[in-house]
Amino acid sequence: MKDKRRFTRTPFDGEAHLTAQGTLFNVEVLDLALKGVLITMPPGVTMTPGETCQLDLLLEDSDIRIPLAAEVRRVERDMAGLEFTRIDLDALRHLRRLLALHLGQDEMLSPDEEEE
Template sequence: MKEKRRFQRTPFDGEAHLKAQGTLFNVEVLDLSLKGALITLPPGVTMAPGEACALNLLMEDSDIRIPLEATVRRTERDLAGLEFVRIDVDAMRHLRRLLALHLGQDEMLSADED
């Protein structure tokens, strides 16, 4: 099967919280890109495609939080694929830096510093 993704994905090791359905959940981010994330849903939580949510990433060993407004694109068993629909400038900068560090892309880091 041909890979359809346009954005490289990387694992995320930090803490993540999902605000959905008026509740805040701890979730695991299985992979992350500039445009979305794949997360595990807590037991008993179901989400539907098109549902709005907010994912907050907490960077390990720092006070940096990356707030990401998202929409559920797909679900399967206990997984949800999220598409980021709004990211502020600071959050995008932190997200780009995180991805560049994980993917070893120095050019992404230097472009971010210009």
């Protein structure tokens, strides 16, 4: 199972904004999956498991914004693992497309080619 999970994660090259504790921060996304993300925590910010936040992914070279409601699941050193708790349908489509493109699974993009 762990090996499978590694393959479903991908780096993210765009900009990411985290709203936590009533403040907006720029963060770096270390890896991204359909159900969650690993980010660097903003300097001087302490996050705790169970804390809710909002992550906005801004795709490079487009005006697409993917809003993701999340909850902190784990904190290690200067990183936080967030689990997505609410994703609207448009955001889910953009996220799936982004992951498919990064993972080289173009067949996920076209319903006509989804036979597996």
